[in-house]
Amino acid sequence: MDTKPWKLNATELGAAVARGEISATEVVESHLERIAAVNPVVNAVTQLMADSAREAARETDRRRAAGEELGPLAGVPFTVKENIHVAGWATTHGVPRFRDHVAETDSPPVRRLRAAGAIPIGHANMPDLAISSDPASQLFGRTYNPWDRSKTPGGSSAGDGVAVAVGMAALGLGNDSGGSVRLPAAFNGVAALKPSHGRFAADHRILGQEPMLASQLIPVDGPIARSVADLRAAYEALAGADPQDPRAVPVPAYGPRPTGPLKVGIVADPSGAGVHPEIRAAIDEAAAALEQAGYAVEEVRIPKLFESLECYGKLIMTEFGVKWSRIRELLTEKGAQHIDLFMERTPHTDLAEFLRQTGVRLGLQRDWAELLETHPLILGATCPKPVPGFYLLPDDTDTEAHARMMLPGALCTVTSLVGVPAVSVPAGLAEGLPQGLQVIGRMYREDLCLEAAEVIERHFGVLAPIDPRS
Numbered sequence: 001m002d003t004k005p006w007k008l009n010a011t012e013l014g015a016a017v018a019r020g021e022i023s024a025t026e027v028v029e030s031h032l033e034r035i036a037a038v039n040p041v042v043n044a045v046t047q048l049m050a051d052s053a054r055e056a057a058r059e060t061d062r063r064r065a066a067g068e069e070l071g072p073l074a075g076v077p078f079t080v081k082e083n084i085h086v087a088g089w090a091t092t093h094g095v096p097r098f099r100d101h102v103a104e105t106d107s108p109p110v111r112r113l114r115a116a117g118a119i120p121i122g123h124a125n126m127p128d129l130a131i132s133s134d135p136a137s138q139l140f141g142r143t144y145n146p147w148d149r150s151k152t153p154g155g156s157s158a159g160d161g162v163a164v165a166v167g168m169a170a171l172g173l174g175n176d177s178g179g180s181v182r183l184p185a186a187f188n189g190v191a192a193l194k195p196s197h198g199r200f201a202a203d204h205r206i207l208g209q210e211p212m213l214a215s216q217l218i219p220v221d222g223p224i225a226r227s228v229a230d231l232r233a234a235y236e237a238l239a240g241a242d243p244q245d246p247r248a249v250p251v252p253a254y255g256p257r258p259t260g261p262l263k264v265g266i267v268a269d270p271s272g273a274g275v276h277p278e279i280r281a282a283i284d285e286a287a288a289a290l291e292q293a294g295y296a297v298e299e300v301r302i303p304k305l306f307e308s309l310e311c312y313g314k315l316i317m318t319e320f321g322v323k324w325s326r327i328r329e330l331l332t333e334k335g336a337q338h339i340d341l342f343m344e345r346t347p348h349t350d351l352a353e354f355l356r357q358t359g360v361r362l363g364l365q366r367d368w369a370e371l372l373e374t375h376p377l378i379l380g381a382t383c384p385k386p387v388p389g390f391y392l393l394p395d396d397t398d399t400e401a402h403a404r405m406m407l408p409g410a411l412c413t414v415t416s417l418v419g420v421p422a423v424s425v426p427a428g429l430a431e432g433l434p435q436g437l438q439v440i441g442r443m444y445r446e447d448l449c450l451e452a453a454e455v456i457e458r459h460f461g462v463l464a465p466i467d468p469r470s
Contacts (some may be wrong), residue, residue, distance in 0.1 A: 161174070
């Protein structure tokens with residue numbers, strides 16, 4: 001094979017290994033060499049699983065030589081965010097408190113990707129406890145955007161986004177509770193899928209303790225990849241019910257084909273905070289490409305944006321408020337600043353108000369269901385602003401400035417709150433750096449999101465892998 005394996009996408013690698021054109025061992029060694037070459041520049045891979053990856057690759061090659069059928073992701077290396085369990089490795093959450101918290105079993109999505117033939121090659125970096133505004137962890141330091149080291153690599157799944165963008169892994173497995181797979185995808189020039197609530201099984205227990213209600217309803221695990229085809233392959237491997245997670249539902253991965261042209265609602269500036277002209281132009285280009293592909297496109301407004309943001313804040317911050325004194329002890333002063341400011345804006349509520357907000361959330365879900373009944377897909381920017389600098393808040397940041405900083409992520413936030421699926425796909429560059437558009441769909445219609453995202457991808461092209469800029 002003339003092309004170096006680390007340059008190939010996941011579906012290309014899986015097919016090549018299955019055909020015997022390349023061995024899984026060669027694939028893993030190529031990615032390990034790539035990690036050795038570029039991870040010192042971007043600092044995305046934390047715990048390198050070299051020996052276990054090599055062993056898994058040898059087993060894949062043995063099975064192929066014996067004529068056994070291999071999975072669609074045979075030999076494909078993937079990274080796993082530091083808060084997702086991989087058997088035999090510490091689930092550190094980026095902080096010293098959990099450095100020795102070794103997982104006894106794989107989390108369901110890791111197990112499912114393994115069953116499809118993929119091979120975990122390393123944990124990937126994340127901010128402390130996935131809640132800091134700084135894309136760095138106490139244990140592993142800062143992860144850098146490979147396009148520009150002065151810019152943020154995105155939300156809390158940044159390590160996986162960067163690893164995929166520079167070819168250290170063909171897939172990344174992160175989680176999203178308000179944009180944390182979509183924003184790293186957009187800012188690093190790759191694609192990501194935030195699934196519907198209940199589409200993928202997950203295990204977010206910490207030291208065996210189950211998460212509270214909002215943390216059960218909002219965060220979801222999701223894949224990061226360089227192409228929509230790779231997202232589709234990961235989606236097929238990850239979807240479905242699982243006894244380890246009673247929330248996971250047995251809904252078919254593909255729903256009925258729509259009759260007639262699908263309506264796509266365009267949401268250019270959902271918060272009214274403005275959209276960069278290059279990003280607005282990309283939305284218009286994507287809309288035109290979808291129209292040419294047979295979709296019906298028109299501008300829409302999303303329902304009750306600011307009520308949704310308030311509901312999200314009250315649900316999340318009330319749960320943080322219950323145990324914030326203990327959580328804060330695990331963070332640095334700078335790492336705690338984001339939540340401190342959030343809690344100043346949205347103090348945790350009493351039980352009656354928290355319970356009322358669970359009803360508000362249901363009403364918002366109903367509003368979204370009605371919108372998606374008439375417009376089964378929604379198209380908007382993953383972030384309406386170009387890639388910002390590091391989310392390091394100045395010491396004098398007040399609550400109003402913090403609110404303005406959070407507003408560009410509003411579309412990611414509200415779609416996480418109501419649980420609908422979304423695919424972020426690269427859409428060229430804004431100010432010379434990657435930008436992403438997201439396709440949002442009805443519950444459990446990830447298939448329609450992926451199909452539309454492929455149309456957008458064909459128009460703009462695939463950006464990664466790239467060599468990091470030092």
